[in-house]
Amino acid sequence: MEVNKKKQKFVKYLFTTLAFITCIMAAHAQPAEQQYDVAAYVWPAYQPDARFKDIGVFKDGKGEWEAIYNAKPKFPGHNQPHVPLWGYTNEADPKVMEKKIDAATSHGVNVFIYDWYWYDGKPWLENGVDKGFLGAKNNNKMKFYLMWANHDHSSYLDYTTDDKSKIYWHGGVDRPTFDKMVAHIIKDYFSKPNYYKINGEPVFSIYELSTFINGLGSIDAAKEALAYFTQKTKEAGFPGLHLQGVLWGAIPSGLSATPGDKTSTQNNVVLNLGLKSLTNYQWCHYVPMDRYDRWGDKAIEGWAKFNKDFTVPFFPHVSISWDPNPRYPGALQGMVTEANPKDFKRFLLQAKAYADAHPDQPKLITINAWNEWAEGSYLEPDKQHGYDYLDAVKEVFGKK
Template identity: 60%
Template sequence: MKVYHLFALLFMFNASAFAQQKYDVAAYVWPAYHDEPRFKQEMNIFHDGKGEWEAVYKAKPKFEGHRQPRVPLWGYLDEADPKVQEKVIDTALKYGVNTFIFDWYWYDDKPFLEGVLNNGFLKAKNNEKMKFYLMWANHTHTTYIDPNEPDKSKVYRQGEVTADIFDRFTDHIIKDYFSRPNYYKIDGKPVFAIYELGTFINGLGGMKEAKLALDKFKDKCVKAGLKGVHLQAILWGALPATISATPGDKTETQENTVKYLGFEGLTNYQWCHFIPTNQDYASWGEQAVAKYKEFDENFSIPYFPHVSIDWDPNPRYPGAAQPAVSGVTPEKLERFLYKAKQYADEHPNQRPLITINAWNEWAEGSSLEPDTLYKYGYLEAVKRVFKDQ
């Protein structure tokens, strides 16, 4: 009898071990599908009370075969509702998405779009099953998301922050997010991504000042009982190539920038940042994943491979049709997910982290969440590549 129980325990242990997912599949979350007060009070948009869902369900096709609106299979849910987030978390984990990267904002020295994270995700009963981290989306906030405004250059809020503001909001981040057991860490360090590194440097007043601010951030993390902070740069044109502060070194490279500032990782946010979009998804994706080798060779810090699902921002534009990717299918997505997995397998000395745009970028046409056309097709592609092993 004892032998039987021993074998049973060993079987349970091995089954549990095999059930563990090898890869960290992290999808970006656009937290705008709820009633954000600042939309109405400061921007005078989205009066239906559903946030940017309003732009999605009012979208119209602009050319033959244009798939607008893209209709969520679950309906236009309030994503700041913890019950909704419980469903989101369970679904994501079932299909192999085990990490969320929340787009995180701080304008006019106060938060913006924190409702989905604070009131929805972190209050969901199952939230600790899902890892999460923040990407500080520090771009200047324009009328880009206002579907009724044809002039997209009007500015609501500047993206630059001073050293004092950065110091204040990093206190908030450390206390309210980094301290949570399910905050995503690499080598024990909470991961914090910065979307526009050039905007950050400009706001601080230069490379030296930016480095001092980041060094202080790291020191605060250590004092809070953490091992520091794993700074992750979003790799695209907004990551500047500046003259290194190292004496005698006059080369201008993005590598020098991230090394000098102490970043430890790189990934992308969207393929549209470096590959033209008006083409079929198959060719778009092939050009994008071909960049993996270039990124790997150009940087000494780890590059974490990225996959984008689609690109079509037309719900945000009331006028002429905007460039969009065509011919997207779950089967084509699966091909590029395998490419990202292969890259991770070929780099065993770094965390097997893959980023995906996005979980729910409905207004930009890039969503893993089930829709009425492909149902759970995109999620099933993720599951086949990263979970069914």
């Protein structure tokens, strides 16, 4: 009898101890890692950049928000102006970005891809990433990388005119300028612990490969420049450089980069330049305007072709919409209609399925965009949909 009592006490003690240890372990357990990298493009023009004065735009001092709150509907039911739920915030303010980082990461967006510019020998719109994002105390909660938006800069930001033909700055660069860029990128961005990497290699995306090639004079010169970039990245202590191309008509089909030259495929150009992956920036780059559900279905049909035509990984992309009318005061511009969070979620599920079907590549999905308000493509909450688009991301990709 005494033995049984002792045994019961021991068993009770054992269970109590195990329960206590379990509670301690649970309290100190790390949250589950998100399985997918969901990367949203960031258009860093919602801040008072000093160089806006050089091109005579946004005199209110709030960046492109000026075009947003001055937008007018162009037909009955046209959803303009878009009204941000958080107000017309300054994204070069670290406090503002702390709130946005919290909102993004809590909904499954764990990477920002910053549109990054270099015109006339110096960066442009850099305060969004330099002061806003990197100045935020919680920026370590999410990764970031750069997409060099190397297109010509025209009067497309001047929302007072439909004429977008004036060129202020050219996107092409010569070799000394490129080398200067490389030094800045490696020193001031790759060095950050939360810069996004694939297999330890910093990811750097190039928007217009044809502009890059033409600026340097030839595809061979472009190849040499990118090899130099890779070498300098290795010298900085990284195993290599992950060059990513934005897939649309700006990838030339011939190694000579001469229009009409079909001596090689786009894939050969990509391989020759040393690119390691491809993604999209916007579905409008390869799919005609349509109702959103049909537009997305058509865009996703292209993924199989991209996967077949290119030997480097293609990372699936989902766009939220396309409506550039805030930048045009007159004629109605081509736009996507009936965009909605329900279909957006459906497309995200297909992107997830694509990632799962390609286990040999990182589970990276890109989204246009975090804040392309002037193009109608944004995850940030507005007064029409609230947090519905962010909630869709969370339902598909958020931590379980």
